[in-house]
Amino acid sequence: MPDNTLRQRLAEHNEQLLGTLYGSALSNGQWTPFLKRMIDLTGSRSARLLLLNQGANTVQRSIKVNIDDSAHQRYVEHFVNLCPWRTELGEKPAGQLYSTYLDFSCRQPTFYQSEFFNDWAKGLDIHHGVCGTVYSTEQHKVQLLIQRTGGQGHYSRQETNLINSVLPHVRQALRLSALMADREARLTSALSAAQMHPLPFILFNANGQIRYFSPQLEQVTPTGLRFTADGIELTDPNLNQQFKAALHRLTRKAAHCQTLEWRVEVPRAHCPPLYCLLAPVFPGADPNLPFWQTDIHAALYIRDPLAQTGKRHQQLMSTYGLTDAEARLAQDIALGLELKAIAARDHRSIHTLRSQLKSIFNKTGRCRQSQLAALVNQLPAR
Known part of the structure; x- marks a missing residue:
């Protein structure tokens, strides 16, 4: 697509594009409408938004347009790390897309000789692309990939720059959707935990960080527990080690293991012990969450006879x-x-x-x- 044409189309459809983008962010991560509009405006074949681990070598979730399920599954399971641009992309600064034709050491003739092209991309008529890490968290990287066929031609420097002009909004939309997904998971977990047992509780994520306090905790005498910047500790070293191990185990089990629990009595001087129950809560296992993965939480229930x-x-x-x-x-x-x-x-x-x-x-x-x-x-x- 000529550069002037792309510039004109982006200018004409800018309001609609941004409306679709932020609408996607507010619709529980439904990014398909935005990807479809980007394909149309840039004269491209397909597009994908990938949620990867921090090392960017494992696809955890993805939104795709114009790539069938079987081809995408083969990409996720095998070809993602065979892509000639994958290693070099990890070394490039995040926050922008790069033209596979102009910005990588693997030139087009070499690309055409690669296993990635001949066993995967060739059958899909994918010859060119722009790709890059557009958003990053402590656990994840989000990469955007837009591809063209051989007949559509490569992305020029001007086209790549024009596409990159949209990325600040993409980053903000991703950040907004991540915050909303986190908030929704926390509230869902708190509601689930409150329905499981009518006791005061503390909600933790998989890293042991406190995500929620139930209001009834004001009635609990916290002797035997110590709150820290990173979460909570039991003052008894042996019990604390058991607590940390149980928290690690329960927040890393699949949804069908919700029957797992850990119980302990926390001794206190001159008064009855605290009776504690650690149980898993699994909002992150909801299959309707299409993009952002949420933490598997654990609730620590506390019964204090003094309360x-x-x-x-x-x-x-x-x-x-x-x-x-x-x-x-x-x-x-x-x-x-x-x-x-x-x-x-x-x-x-x-x-x-x-x-x-x-x-x-x-x-x-x-x-x-x-x-x-x-x-x-x-x-x-x-």
């Missing part, structure tokens, strides 16, 4: 006439604490506690600590 004491404390005082100190002692008994442990924790006399316990028995009509514990635990916690 149930608030309303029970008031009920013990109003219903049975216990004093504030007596209500606290009754709940400590219900939590399974011994009088000696309570005395040591609160720096109080064991004789004072025994006197208070006798008063509690008189007011509640109980005569044993086990009966008192049963009474307290039957009171609604919320």
Whole structure:
């Protein structure tokens, strides 16, 4: 296509092109309309948007136009790394496309002798292209490839530059769609986790980074846990090692392994342990996500017996006439604490506690600590 013609067509259709581009980004990554418009405006044969790993040697997801499924599958499984431009493309600065005819050391006669051309591209009549890394994250690289047939001719320097003039918008659209996919995955995971267990929870991604706190966590006494810049740690080194291993295992399993769980009691001085359950959440396994892969998450559920004491404390005082100190002692008994442990924790006399316990028995009509514990635990916690 003559350079002036491409320039004119891009100018005339710029608003429609950008509308299609950002519409694709807002439509859960449905990039096909944008690729079709780029093919039409540049006089090309086909186009692909590839989501690769950071090393750019494995295609993880892709959007393609005018390449049939079987040919594309063969490209993904075998020919992607046989492409004569693949290695050199990884050495070129990201953020723009390069003409395969002008910007690579593999000249056209050499390309025609390659296995990539003769066993794959030739049958599709793909002779020329522009390609490049248009967006990058810590885990992924996104590459855009637009191809022409032999009859359509190569991409000139001016044409390549004109196509590159659109790339700042492509990068912003990709960034927007990535943020939206991440947000959607986080919200979906949080909703799924909340429906699985009615407990306070922390949501992690596969790297152990905290993605969400449930509001009920405000009721939890965090003794035994330590929050860090990278996530969370259990203060017990052995338990923390087990936690990290379980988190790594659960966030790397397939969706059919959702029954995997990890349970632990986190000890705390002078009070009952935290009961923790780590379970996987799998929004990233949704086959309807067409482009951006989302993290497999894990939810750490936390049951803190101390979090149930608030309303029970008031009920013990109003219903049975216990004093504030007596209500606290009754709940400590219900939590399974011994009088000696309570005395040591609160720096109080064991004789004072025994006197208070006798008063509690008189007011509640109980005569044993086990009966008192049963009474307290039957009171609604919320």
